Amino acid sequence: MSISRLISLALPFFLCLCFAVPTVRADNWAVRVLERSMTGSLGLPVPTHPVENRPTADKIRLGRKIFFDRRLSLNRTMSCGMCHIPEQGFGNHELQKAVGFEGRSLRRNAPTLVNAAFYETLFWDGRETGFETQFISPLLAANEMANPSAGQVVALIEELSDYDGAFEQAFGQPVSLHRIGEVLAAYQRSLIAANSPFDRWRFGGDTNAISEQQQRGYQLFTGKAGCSQCHQIGETSALFTDNAYHDTGYGWMREHERQNPPSHHPVEVAPGVVFHVSRKQIDDVSGPSLPDLGRYEVTQNPADSWKYRTPILRNVALTAPYMHDGGFAKLRDVLDFYNRGGASHDQQSPLIRPLGLTEAELQDLEAFLQALTSADFAELAREARVEEPDNW
Structure with missing residues (x-):
């Protein structure tokens, strides 16, 4: 038998090994997801x-x-x-800021979509009020999906044969813009993952679910460190957000750096491998860095400058990089920023102050954050890959 014949016989089997997703059956996954979407998870409403x-x-x-x-x-x-990658917590670990159409950079980090169902508004600045309409701006943005109009997307779905009858089955009606929003909303609201060690300890009555170090971290989180003032914990559930906007000093600090860039910038090309690249080299291959005024861009109220929505901290150990622009690569970077009191500029929230945490306390606090990782987190990625993505 020829080598080419062997390859032709083996290739389909090899591809199955590479791309098959075990443990989740395609025939009933959506039914199970629907049940979760309607009942929630331990620790969440x-x-x-x-x-x-x-x-x-x-x-x-x-x-x-x-x-x-x-x-x-x-x-x-x-x-x-492409930006909200299931295996990366429906975010993106590799990029500080999202990259869209033809490699065009966005100003902000692609946040995780897991548990986003519990946000009252969407995007870092809260410019959208619900998933049913949120999808339109990425579809049309020139640096994201760059479609010339929403109507063009509706017309394209009408032409694609693999969508034949799909909207009729879901709605009894043909495809339309608002029905596209409704199905995307239904899927994204199903991305729920709680049932973490913290939840089993705090809400499930399992006194051994988290370690003594993590329990000390919890006391710091709700006490000396003051984290729970914004990342709130209730009596029967914990969203780990107040769904409000705060100027932590970080946005102001990043704008100051934008206006006064250093002569060299560290670029990490692999874990622990960092090159210090000159500002001229960066400017030669990149577009101009744009300002980001946060919530002000939505409200036009100067008091909202550099305010961003409080992110949900669930699964935070798995959703790096951090902050609205992905500027911190590690959880410890975030903790150090808040421990020193943010950037200490005049309009910074009074909730942000020097904390005086010791090295041991910082380690305890980070250990507690590790306890927020859901046991169900990986299941969301398996469900996402249960059927072949289109246009592979």
Whole structure:
């Protein structure tokens, strides 16, 4: 038998080994996801669904398909899942700031979508009020999916044969812009992961679920460090956000750095491998760095300058990099920033102050944050890959 014949016989088997996703069956995954979407998870309240968009298995299945369909961008290369990568917590570990159409950089980090169902507003600046409309701006933004119009996307789905009958099955009606939003919303609201060691300890009554060090970290989190003032913990559940906007000093600090860039910038090309690249070299290959005024860009109220929404801290150990622009690579970087009192500029929130935490206390606090990792986190990625993404 020829070598080419052997390769032709072996290739399909090799591809199956590379791309098969075990443990999640394609025939019933959406039904299980629907149940989770309606009942929640230990440590979280039951998600709220709009009356006009109650989730169904058909909506969730169709929303997942659209989420990963790269054909729905102008050059057929970008999808929601290109920035919100399931295996990376529906965020992106490799990039500080998201990269979209033809390699164009965005100003901000692609945050995790896990548990985003519990946000009252969306995006770092809260400019959207719900998933049903949130998808439109990435579809049309020139540096994201770059479509010339929303109508073009609707027309494209009408033309694609693998969508034949899908919206009719989910709604009894054909594809439309608002129905695209509804299925994407149904899928994204199903990305729920709690049931962490902390939840089992705090809400499940398992006194051994977290270590003594993590318990000390919890006392710091709710006490001396003051983290829970914004990352709130309730009596029966914990969102780890107040759904409010705060000037922590970080945004102001980054704007100061933008206006006064250092002569060299550290670039980490591999873990622990850092090159110090000159500012001229960076400027030669990049576009101009743009200002980011946070919530002010939505409200036009000067008091909202450099305010950003409090992120949910669940699974935070798995969702680096941190802050609105991904400027901190490690949790310890974040803790050190807050321990020294932020950037200490005039308009910084009074909640941000020097904490005086010792090295041992910082280690305890970081250990507690590790206890917020959900036992169900990896299951979301397996469900996302249960069916082949379109336009592979």
